[in-house]
Structures are given as structure tokens and as C-alpha cells.
Amino acid sequence: MDIEEKLLKLIKSxxxxxxxxxxxxxxxxDSSKCSRILAxxxxxxxxxxxxxxRTYLIKLAKEKKEKTKNFRLLLIGDMFSPCTGCALECVPEQCATLSDWVCRLEQ
Ligand code: SF4
Structure with a gap:
């Protein structure tokens, strides 16, 4: 175990x-070596x-949690929005795909 690992293990404890x-x-x-490694x-x-x-309190950094993505926001019921990832030129009022999807939601 190298000194860096040893310090992290002590901090974690x-x-x-x-x-x-x-x-x-x-x-x-020695304190100066410790200080350099901690920096x-x-x-x-x-x-x-x-x-x-006159010193520092050393703690392990909190792990950054990745935000959980709520893909359910893209769903209405169990149906996925046709607009997700759509590359068509968009005119929602005239979009047959969207109209079809909305109509199926009412079933
Ligand atoms: S409304 Fe139609 S064209 Fe517009 S993004 Fe949705 S699916 Fe695509």
C-alpha cells in the first residue's frame, strides 16, 4: 500500500x-509530505x-451522485412520446404521428 492509499484509508476510517x-x-x-499529498x-x-x-479537518470528499434520470416523464401511461428524438420539421397541430399517439392515449 502506498502512502496515498494509506492516508485515504486513515481518513476513511x-x-x-x-x-x-x-x-x-x-x-x-512528516507533516510537509502529508500536506503535499493532501493538497x-x-x-x-x-x-x-x-x-x-491551527490545522485542517480532513474528510473524504462526498461522492457525487449522478442525478437519476426519470424517463417516466417521457411517458404517458406506458406510451412513449413520438416527439422524443423526432427530427421532423415540427408543426404539432398538423402532425399525424402526434395525433395518432394522442388518440391512442384516450383508448
Ligand atoms: S409533433 Fe410530430 S413532428 Fe413535432 S416533434 Fe412531435 S412527432 Fe415530431
Whole structure:
């Protein structure tokens, strides 16, 4: 396990975060090396650093959750809108495809 992995593992083990001055001692590395690695990890978005007294509170960065796409918004009942992905020149009032789809919704 390299030192970066070791630091991440230590950070992960503390749910409320770990103070930077505790972290470098726990990892058995000097403070400046720890600081350089943490700056890199922060830049990569893997951790966050919040000022705390005269040191930093280090936490794992929250994973960005991808927004779940609600494809049900494209449906009326179980029917998919004909307009989705349509490349036709659009005049909805005159569109037979749309009219057919709307008529089938009423069935
Ligand atoms: S109304 Fe008709 S032409 Fe317009 S986007 Fe929908 S399906 Fe396509």
C-alpha cells in the first residue's frame, strides 16, 4: 500500500474526519509530505480540507451522485412520446404521428 492509499484509508476510517496533525502522525510521515499529498488529493477531488484551529479537518470528499434520470416523464401511461428524438420539421397541430399517439392515449 502506498502512502496515498494509506492516508485515504486513515481518513476513511474516521467518519467525522481526522485532523491533519493527527493524520501525519498516524501515517508515520512528516507533516510537509502529508500536506503535499493532501493538497494533491484535494485537487483531485478525493478529499476536503476545512480549517480547524491551527490545522485542517480532513474528510473524504462526498461522492457525487449522478442525478437519476426519470424517463417516466417521457411517458404517458406506458406510451412513449413520438416527439422524443423526432427530427421532423415540427408543426404539432398538423402532425399525424402526434395525433395518432394522442388518440391512442384516450383508448
Ligand atoms: S409533433 Fe410530430 S413532428 Fe413535432 S416533434 Fe412531435 S412527432 Fe415530431
Amino acid at each position: 474516521k467518519k467525522k474526519g481526522i485532523l491533519q496533525n493527527e493524520l501525519w502522525k498516524a501515517a508515520k510521515i 494533491r488529493l484535494e485537487k483531485e477531488g478525493k478529499i476536503s480540507r476545512e480549517p480547524s484551529d
